[in-house]
Amino acid sequence: MAIKAIGFIEGCLPEDLEKVLVSVASEWGDVVDDMNALQVIPLKGAMTNEVYQLNWPTRNGDHLRKVLVRIYGEGVDVFFNRDDEIRTFECMSKHGQGPRLLGRFPDGRVEEFIHARTLSSADLRDPEISAIIAAKLREFHNLDMPGARNIVLWDRVRNWLSVAKTLCSIKDKKEFGLDTLAEEISLLEKELSGDYQDIGFCHNDLQYGNIMMDEETRSITIIDYEYSSYNPVAYDLANHFCEMVANYHSEKPHFLDYRKYPGLEERQRFVRIYLSSAGYKPTDAEVEQFVDKVEQYTLANHLFWGLWGIISGYVNKIEFDYIEYARQRFQQYWLRKPALLGS
Known part of the structure; x- marks a missing residue:
């Protein structure tokens, strides 16, 4: 699996993320049945979490679908309450202030990729x-x-x-x-x-x-x-x-x-x-x-x-x-x- 190969999501279950990605893709009318086909791009500069851009081709293959995957950093729960942060994230989305929450798994979440x-x-x-x-x-x-x-x-x-x-x-x-x-x-x-x-x-x-x-x-x-x-x-x-x-x-x-x-x-x-x-x-x-x-x-x-x-x-x-x-x-x-x- 491409995600495993770069060592991302160590410490959490890969199948949990797979399920979220398959669910997100199906809602958009895509099919992600080969996790090795995912393009994984580490995004630098984050110091609390690890952040990645994931791409896959749409069903007709005319363009790439993009999402952002955030892997929660180790030990950072001491800094903030993760449930409070998720509530803030969802409230911001409702206000039209940030990306949409697409799915959650135990050690991270999948977010809308902002084209900016x-x-x-x-x-x-x-x-x-x-x-x-x-x-x-x-x-x-x-x-x-x-x-x-x-x-x-x-x-x-x-x-x-x-x-x-x-x-x-x-x-x-x-x-x-x-x-x-x-x-x-x-x-x-x-x-x-x-x-x-x-x-x-x-x-x-x-x-x-x-x-x-x-x-x-x-x-x-x-x-x-x-x-x-x-x-x-x-x-x-x-x-x-x-x-x-x-x-x-x-x-x-x-x-x-x-x-x-x-x-x-x-x-x-x-x-x-x-x-x-x-x-x-x-x-x-x-x-x-x-x-x-x-x-x-x-x-x-x-x-x-x-x-x-x-x-x-x-x-x-x-x-x-x-x-x-x-x-x-x-x-x-x-x-x-x-x-x-x-x-």
């Missing part, structure tokens, strides 16, 4: 594309999603800290200062939660690989909602800005080049478009205030993904230097904290 290109790291810095992302993100935040509109960020970071402390070696625990990190989290929560905050349904992982663009219509689709939850929208913008320093398709995908962090004018432009996209015209003072709040939330984002990196280094088998990634996020936290919060 995944953005590159450089695309995030393109003013035209960035403006489209800003407007789309505001639309995303305004979606009416199930669940209480409660901030998830702080409880999640505290939970991840607890998990990291149980997994870590003594050396890593000391290097990352995990025994004192609870105080930092409490300090951040106190400093950042004082003012009125706009709470929306946030993606929380808006890196370029989770954004797709239809080249003809120039429309944006935001995908992959594993980490999505209600949070301050300023945090989601902070996350997006932080992702501009990464290139997960480079020779060193874990390396973060903070020389590429967007400058003040670029951040102001993004924020102004974000606030204006709903028909409201913000004042310069409002833009400046929101930019400052977003910048403070980058500190929470460094701790969030720093802890994610530590845990992933112990539980995830995907080829990525998670610990070095975490080290860079924590270094940036301590470097930027004095300027953003004062001593």
Whole structure:
């Protein structure tokens, strides 16, 4: 079987996936009776799951049918509730915001293949594309999603800290200062939660690989909602800005080049478009205030993904230097904290 040959879906039953694929194909009037005839294309850049494009010829053979198969990463259930993520995925589909869920099997799922290109790291810095992302993100935040509109960020970071402390070696625990990190989290929560905050349904992982663009219509689709939850929208913008320093398709995908962090004018432009996209015209003072709040939330984002990196280094088998990634996020936290919060 072609799928087995490349080692994909290790740890789950191949026949479960076969049944889903046969069912999906039959609904489309196709016949997939030879699994060896499937074309399997690994898609790079995913760091939580393994993702593949599967192709097969239609019944009359005039073109290829395409689906996306997502294999859940090992140990990642510590980061999010998979059932909640599936509910979010299905709700997004109903809102017309993402791909349709075509089928599920124990260790993964089959999704509609979106005929659009995944953005590159450089695309995030393109003013035209960035403006489209800003407007789309505001639309995303305004979606009416199930669940209480409660901030998830702080409880999640505290939970991840607890998990990291149980997994870590003594050396890593000391290097990352995990025994004192609870105080930092409490300090951040106190400093950042004082003012009125706009709470929306946030993606929380808006890196370029989770954004797709239809080249003809120039429309944006935001995908992959594993980490999505209600949070301050300023945090989601902070996350997006932080992702501009990464290139997960480079020779060193874990390396973060903070020389590429967007400058003040670029951040102001993004924020102004974000606030204006709903028909409201913000004042310069409002833009400046929101930019400052977003910048403070980058500190929470460094701790969030720093802890994610530590845990992933112990539980995830995907080829990525998670610990070095975490080290860079924590270094940036301590470097930027004095300027953003004062001593």
